[in-house]
Amino acid sequence: MQHESTLTKAESPSRPPAQLRPEDDRALEKGLDNLQQETRVQSSWKSSITKALLPVAALVAVIYVWQMYVWIVRPRPDQLPGPLDVFGTLGTLWQSGEAVETVLTSLQRGVVGFIIAVVIATPLGLVLAQSRILRGAFGPLISGLQVLPSVAWVPAAVIWFGLSDATIYFVVLMGAIPSITNGLIAGVDHVPDQHRRVGHVLGASRWELATRIVLPAALPSYVSGLKQGWAFSWRSLMAAEIIATGGTLGFGLGALLDQGRQFSSMSTVIAAILLILFIGIVVELLIFGPLERRLLRRRGLLTGGSR
Amino acid sequence: MSTAQIEITGLSKRFSADAPLVLEDVNLRVRPGEFVALLGASGCGKSTLLNLIAGLEEPSSGTIASPKAAFMFQDASLFPWLSAQANVELALQLRGASKTDRRSEAARLLELVHLSDAAHKRPHELSGGMRQRVALARSLAQNRDVLLMDEPFAALDAITRDLLHDELQRVWRETGRTIVFITHNVREAVRLGQRVLLMSSRPGRVVAEWAAEKQDPVALTAEITTELRKEIRRHAA
Numbered sequence: 001m002q003h004e005s006t007l008t009k010a011e012s013p014s015r016p017p018a019q020l021r022p023e024d025d026r027a028l029e030k031g032l033d034n035l036q037q038e039t040r041v042q043s044s045w046k047s048s049i050t051k052a053l054l055p056v057a058a059l060v061a062v063i064y065v066w067q068m069y070v071w072i073v074r075p076r077p078d079q080l081p082g083p084l085d086v087f088g089t090l091g092t093l094w095q096s097g098e099a100v101e102t103v104l105t106s107l108q109r110g111v112v113g114f115i116i117a118v119v120i121a122t123p124l125g126l127v128l129a130q131s132r133i134l135r136g137a138f139g140p141l142i143s144g145l146q147v148l149p150s151v152a153w154v155p156a157a158v159i160w161f162g163l164s165d166a167t168i169y170f171v172v173l174m175g176a177i178p179s180i181t182n183g184l185i186a187g188v189d190h191v192p193d194q195h196r197r198v199g200h201v202l203g204a205s206r207w208e209l210a211t212r213i214v215l216p217a218a219l220p221s222y223v224s225g226l227k228q229g230w231a232f233s234w235r236s237l238m239a240a241e242i243i244a245t246g247g248t249l250g251f252g253l254g255a256l257l258d259q260g261r262q263f264s265s266m267s268t269v270i271a272a273i274l275l276i277l278f279i280g281i282v283v284e285l286l287i288f289g290p291l292e293r294r295l296l297r298r299r300g301l302l303t304g305g306s307r
Numbered sequence: 308m309s310t311a312q313i314e315i316t317g318l319s320k321r322f323s324a325d326a327p328l329v330l331e332d333v334n335l336r337v338r339p340g341e342f343v344a345l346l347g348a349s350g351c352g353k354s355t356l357l358n359l360i361a362g363l364e365e366p367s368s369g370t371i372a373s374p375k376a377a378f379m380f381q382d383a384s385l386f387p388w389l390s391a392q393a394n395v396e397l398a399l400q401l402r403g404a405s406k407t408d409r410r411s412e413a414a415r416l417l418e419l420v421h422l423s424d425a426a427h428k429r430p431h432e433l434s435g436g437m438r439q440r441v442a443l444a445r446s447l448a449q450n451r452d453v454l455l456m457d458e459p460f461a462a463l464d465a466i467t468r469d470l471l472h473d474e475l476q477r478v479w480r481e482t483g484r485t486i487v488f489i490t491h492n493v494r495e496a497v498r499l500g501q502r503v504l505l506m507s508s509r510p511g512r513v514v515a516e517w518a519a520e521k522q523d524p525v526a527l528t529a530e531i532t533t534e535l536r537k538e539i540r541r542h543a544a
């Protein structure tokens with residue numbers, strides 16, 4: 001065969017040694033590098049302040065409209081109290097220590113439930129992402145559970161566990177686990193095949209491939225699953241707390257809401273809603289938002305300071 | 308005849324039983340330290356051949372003898388969550404280098420491709436040419452005798468490509484690696500390769516070869532281009 005012949009003279013390269021490369025080339029290269037690199041757009045402090053002020057302005061506008069409505073239309077105070085009444089109630093709740101107690105009770109349940117959910121859902125997601133058979137068998141079930149409102153579990157949980165914290169946690173777990181599991185599975189599924197090929201070429205073992213390449217690549221999707229999981233935890237928790245009250249149960253935000261309803265105290269109801277909303281926003285703003293943004297920015301998936 | 312570093316005999320490949328043959332009876336010997344440029348029209352099976360050598364695909368028939376090879380892809384294929392330096396360090400780690408060695412070795416390799424300043428940048432902050440240089444540093448970090456390159460510079464502009472050609476040549480001389488370089492650009496093949504192989508299409512096989520050293524590059528480029536065109540025209544009917 002002609003192309004099997006090794007007829008060339010490999011041993012003595014005939015071209016001049018590269019050390020003679022002119023300095024010009026180095027400058028040329030440097031120039032190209034500098035021209036082609038993404039120049040980082042510094043987001044000015046002015047625009048970031050504007051961004052922070054926008055939601056505050058919206059909040060002020062809502063309260064203003066609400067107050068105007070109360071002044072002009074004069075609805076019955078037990079139907080719709082004004083913002084001042086609600087703030088008054090919040091103040092009372094704060095002074096009596098009830099606000100802190102309910103928030104802490106609910107937050108603690110939410111956080112503990114969420115952590116248990118993460119501990120269960122993560123290995124579950126990893127196993128399902130690895131095994132095609134298990135995935136085929138349980139995948140649809142988990143996706144279905146993700147859609148099922150977890151309040152639906154409250155009656156069953158009350159029958160099984162009575163009015164205890166176990167009931168609450170059970171409902172929270174049923175709400176959070178499917179989202180977290182699915183986020184992780186989706187993340188592993190969407191790891192580009194090219195990443196695995198590179199890992200293979202670099203000589204990664206199966207374990208190294210999983211821990212050094214697949215998991216880091218799936219991280220953004222996992223985190224967005226966590227974020228959704230937290231949202232579901234919080235919602236399920238409120239639903240469970242409203243329905244399952246009394247017994248050995250501590251007094252959480254949901255119970256406060258229910259108490260407001262029983263006493264026909266609309267301002268308590270609205271105050272409780274505001275507290276629930278507030279916790280949700282704080283967790284998103286302080287934890288998941290920054291975490292997600294940081295992850296995406298480091299990978300160049302989030303552009304500049306927009307959004 | 309000196310010993311071959313890569314030896315391929317009677318290699319054929321089809322992707323499924325009813326699919327057409329992509330490669331048929333490919334025979335190839337590459338000697339240690341040799342720089343081989345593999346040339347062929349788009350879709351003729353160049354990547355498939357290289358993937359087979361790298362063990363990313365299984366041959367349908369025939370044998371491939373090759374040591375484990377480093378691989379450089381057409382797109383840099385860096386991991387977006389790691390800095391340039393960390394990308395290189397990961398290759399060192401997966402090859403089993405100790406933690407202290409990794410640091411200095413990665414720094415040395417980045418210096419080799421003139422990227423010390425960009426060591427801590429992430430891939431998305433680098434230009435295409437810089438990413439390709441990080442990929443080159445990473446493939447050198449594997450410290451394997453054989454380096455397989457699949458059109459690594461195809462997506463770059465002409466000036467950047469020229470510079471990378473120089474850099475690759477320099478690295479090849481300094482490290483004495485065996486390189487199989489795929490391209491569909493005749494001029495690139497003639498410029499880089501000691502030996503230029505031409506592949507036919509459908510099925511792919513090695514149909515001609517030229518020794519590129521000590522030849523007039525312009526004349527050789529013209530000659531090979533004529534051959535390549537002839538090969539492509541065969542499929543006009």
Ligand SMILES: Nc1ncnc2c1ncn2[C@@H]1O[C@H](COP(=O)(O)OP(=O)(O)OP(=O)(O)O)[C@@H](O)[C@H]1O
Nearest residue numbers: 322323329347348349350351352353354355356491
């Ligand atoms: N995984 C695969 N499954 C099925 N067919 C494939 C697969 N990979 C490649 N092919 C087919 O094999 C043929 C050769 O592909 P290959 O990518 O090796 O060509 P190439 O010479 O590298 O082309 P290019 O210059 O465009 O990169 C093509 O017809 C392609 O469709």
Ligand SMILES: [Mg+2]
Nearest residue numbers: 353354355457
């Ligand atoms: Mg290809």
